[in-house]
Amino acid sequence: MHRWLGRVSRNEEAHVPRGPYRDRDGVTHLVPRTTMPAPFGALTAARELHKHGVDPRFDVVLIDQPLLWDGTVRGLSDRVVYRPTDLYPAGVKARMQKRIIGAADGVIATSGEVLRGLGSPRQPHLVLENGVDIAHFVATAESERSAVCIYVGAVDRRFDWQQVRAWAQARPSVRFVVVGPSPAPPVALPDNVELPGGVPYSSLPSLLHTARVGMLPLSDDPLNAGRSPMKLFEYLAAGLSVVARETPVIGPDENAGLFTYSGEENALAALDRALSYRSPNAEGIERAQQQSWSTKADHLAEFLLKLPRR
Known part of the structure; x- marks a missing residue:
């Protein structure tokens, strides 16, 4: 749909790998291809992982894009963490964000202002600003x-x-x-x-x-x-x-x-x-x-490991 509307060119689409691929750092990426944008289509995280042969169980799942939430995300791990990177005062992202907060085990916000925008999350939460390489x-x-x-x-x-x-x-x-x-x-x-x-x-x-x-x-x-x-x-x-x-x-x-x-x-x-x-x-x-990504990663790992499992 984004390509038909001119938001993504054919050239840009062609550069997106089809199926899972592993980069030089050992990180596996999977970019779903659907007719309709999430969350308006039939995309679910568990089905997409199964389709490409990726084991759909993880030690921790972090989600930072509200539009990628669906009910199957909760079942991917005993620890699900919402990582909002922006303010969503209204609209479909705000509605999806409420669903995520209701299901998540923890919250990691990229700023104090983003955390305040969530109200008072009941879960363990952390402010972890973006860092630098x-x-x-x-x-x-x-x-x-x-x-x-x-x-x-x-x-x-x-x-x-x-x-x-x-x-x-x-x-x-x-x-x-x-x-x-x-x-x-x-x-x-x-x-x-x-x-x-x-x-x-x-x-x-x-x-x-x-x-x-x-x-x-x-x-x-x-x-x-x-x-x-x-x-x-x-x-x-x-x-x-x-x-x-x-x-x-x-x-x-x-x-x-x-x-x-x-x-x-x-x-x-x-x-x-x-x-x-x-x-x-x-x-x-x-x-x-003092804001290096390695330092941020240490803080992130410490927070995640302390979260209780469901």
Whole structure:
């Protein structure tokens, strides 16, 4: 259905492996192919696993996409954990989320705001923010970088094009680079804004190492309130200072080169502080090291092993 509606191209669909496949890290992936999107079709997790010869019993099941919930998920393990990564105030995801919470043995939220959005879950719960692959992003010793501000990631309704344009107009000598697959921007942009398109994950470190400031220009979209953006720590790990819109999750840490703004009235001042911060940002690298995925994995494993079995 997504392909018929033009949301997925034939080329994109062709790159999705058919059936289970194991990556270089030993992780087995299985992407279901159905006529109708979940949860409107006949997809069930247990049936899909059986069909492809995958044993449908696991030590732990984590589910982080509400639309992939069905009644058979509960039977896949004695420990089922819901891991919400976003706020779902209304709609079909909100309805599915209520079903998951009613059946789950534990909850792991990616931010305190996301956990608060669930009310008061009766299950054991944990806030575990997104982390960073330190070894992938950390730069070696280098000289001070030039005035380049960069954003890497999805460019959708949660991205504030107006703020990027305002920054670029106010600081014409600074280069602003917005990296990510996206349609044409909804506003006209000055000549010092570059749109190179999407890049492979393997190329991100070398790209970030050319910049001085990482941007998180979040829009007024309510979903931004609970986001725990991985790119925040990726920027810091790569030696950038960061300018970000303040949210309940993202607050200032100027000692680590993280500068926030509340609106257009103080956004330019926050950008200027980030641009004038020492480069490369050694303090930011140190903070990012405390958020490594290996540390997060240890916390995750400890939480999961303490959950009672059903």
